[in-house]
Amino acid sequence: MMRIIRLSLFSKIGYGLFSAAIVIAACVGNARLHAALIVNDTWRDSDRTVQENGTDADADGDIESQWFINSPNVAITPGHFTITPPTSSQNWTTYFANDATPVTLANAGDKLTVKLVFTPSGVSSGNTSQTFPFAVVDTPGAARLTADGSPAAAAYAGYAMYTNFSSPLGNSNPYQLRERTAVNSTLLNSSGDWTALANGATTGNTGYASSTQYTMTWVMTRTAGPDSIGGNGDDGLLIDVTTAGGSLNAPGSFPHVTFTDPTPNTFSYDTFNVRPAASSSTATSFDLNQFQVDFSQVPEPASIVLLGLGGVAFAAKRRRAV
Numbered sequence: 001m002m003r004i005i006r007l008s009l010f011s012k013i014g015y016g017l018f019s020a021a022i023v024i025a026a027c028v029g030n031a032r033l034h035a036a037l038i039v040n041d042t043w044r045d046s047d048r049t050v051q052e053n054g055t056d057a058d059a060d061g062d063i064e065s066q067w068f069i070n071s072p073n074v075a076i077t078p079g080h081f082t083i084t085p086p087t088s089s090q091n092w093t094t095y096f097a098n099d100a101t102p103v104t105l106a107n108a109g110d111k112l113t114v115k116l117v118f119t120p121s122g123v124s125s126g127n128t129s130q131t132f133p134f135a136v137v138d139t140p141g142a143a144r145l146t147a148d149g150s151p152a153a154a155a156y157a158g159y160a161m162y163t164n165f166s167s168p169l170g171n172s173n174p175y176q177l178r179e180r181t182a183v184n185s186t187l188l189n190s191s192g193d194w195t196a197l198a199n200g201a202t203t204g205n206t207g208y209a210s211s212t213q214y215t216m217t218w219v220m221t222r223t224a225g226p227d228s229i230g231g232n233g234d235d236g237l238l239i240d241v242t243t244a245g246g247s248l249n250a251p252g253s254f255p256h257v258t259f260t261d262p263t264p265n266t267f268s269y270d271t272f273n274v275r276p277a278a279s280s281s282t283a284t285s286f287d288l289n290q291f292q293v294d295f296s297q298v299p300e301p302a303s304i305v306l307l308g309l310g311g312v313a314f315a316a317k318r319r320r321a322v
Contacts, residue, residue: 035294036054036295037293037294038063038096038097039054039063039064039065039096040062040063040290040292041065041290041292042079042290043062043081044061044062044079045058045064046076046077046078047076048067048074048081051064051065051066051095052064052065053097065094065095065291066094067081068091068092068094068147068149069091069093069148070091070149070150071086071088071090072148080287080288081287081288082285082287082288083285083286083287084284084285085276085277085283085284085285086278086279087278087279088278089278090275090276091188091275092273092276093145093150093272093273094271094272094273094291095144095270096114096270096271096272097270098270099141099144102270103268104269105268106267106297107298108224108298109222109223110221110222110295111219111220111221111295112220112221112293112294113217113294113296114136114293115218115292116272116274117216117288117289117290117291118213118216118286118287118288118289119211119213119214119286119287120165120208120282120283120286120287121210121283121284121285122210122285123165123207123209123210123282124165124279124280124281125166125167125168126166126170127164127166127281128166128171129171129277130164130171130174130176131164131165131281132163132164132165132277132282133160133161133162133191133274134161134188134216134272134275135156135158135160135161135271136159136160136220136269136271136272137156137158137160137187137266137269137273138266138270138271139151140154140156142154150186150187151186151187151188153186155183156182156271157266157268158179158180158266158269158271159177159179161175161176161177161178161218161241162178163201163243163255164201164203165207165277165281166208167206168207169206170204170207171203174199174201174202174205175199175200175241175243175255176198176200176257177196177197177198177200177257177259178191178196179194179197179265180193180194180265181193181194182194187273188273197239197261198258199257200241200242200255201249201255205249205250206249206250207248208248208283209246210283212246213245214243214244214248215244215245216242216243217242217243218239218241219238219240220240220269222235222236222237222267223236223260224236235264236261236264237267238258238259239260239261240256240257241258242255242256242257243255
C-alpha cells in the first residue's frame with residue numbers, strides 16, 4: 001500500500017512539473033509574437049503633416065508620421081512623396097514616437113525595424129563623399145521640430161549611416177555605420193560627431209541608378225551581453241542595415257552592414273533623419289514610396305514566469321478536481 005501511495009505522490013509531482021514545463025514553454029513561444037506596427041505610410045491622403053502614433057486615426061489605410069523638411073520643395077500624391085533637394089544640403093526628419101514614449105528595447109529580443117522605400121532620379125556620378133547620411137536616434141524633447149526646418153544642436157543618442165550616393169560608389173567607406181559620440185551638436189552635419197563602427201560596401205562597385213526603386217531596412221535588436229547602462233545584463237545591441245535594389249554594390253551582394261555593439265549609448269529611439277547633400281552630388285529628386293516602423297517586443301522575463309506559474313496552478317486545480 002505504501003508503495004502505491006508513493007507512486008501516486010510521485011505521479012502528481014511529475015505531472016505538475018511536466019505541466020509547468022509545457023505552460024512556461026508555451027508562454028515563452030507566445031512572447032515572441034508580440035509585435036506592433038507603429039508607422040506604415042504611403043501618403044495615400046497626399047499629406048505629410050499628420051502624426052498618428054500607431055493608429056490609423058483618419059481611417060485612410062495608412063499609419064502616418066509627420067515629416068519636417070528644410071527648404072521644402074515637395075509634391076505628394078498617393079504612393080509618392082517626391083522631394084527635390086536644393087543646391088545645398090537638405091534635412092528630412094520624422095518622429096515615429098512621442099518624446100515621452102520612445103520605442104525602447106527593454107529586454108533581450110526586443111527589435112526595432114525602420115524601412116524606407118524610395119526611387120531617385122537624376123543620380124549624380126563620380127562624387128567621392130558620404131553625401132547621403134541617415135540616422136535612427138533619440139531626440140531630446142526640447143530639440144524636436146514643430147515646423148519645417150533642420151534639427152537643432154542637441155545631445156542626440158543613437159546611430160547613423162554615412163553613405164555615398166553616386167554611380168559608381170566613390171567613397172572609400174561608401175556604406176559606413178557610426179555611433180553618436182558628440183555631446184551637443186547638430187544631428188548629421190558632421191561625420192566627426194560619430195565614431196565609425198563598420199563598412200558594408202566596396203568603393204568602385206555599382207552605384208545608384210535613376211528610376212530604380214531601393215529599400216533601406218534598418219534593424220536593431222537587443223541581445224544579451226556585457227552590462228553597460230541597463231543594470232540587467234542584457235546590454236548588447238545588434239545593428240543590421242541594408243539597402244536593396246537594382247545592382248547596387250554588386251550582383252547578389254547589396255550594401256549590408258551588421259555590427260554588435262556591447263556598449264550602446266541608448267536603447268530608446270524616436271527619430272528618423274536623412275540629410276542628402278546638394279542635388280549635384282546625390283540626385284535631382286527622391287520619390288519616397290513607403291516609410292514603415294515596426295516594434296517587436298518580448299515581455300519581461302518575470303511576466304513569462306508568472307504566466308507559466310498561473311497556468312500550472314490552473315492545471316493543478318483541474319487535476320485535484322478530477
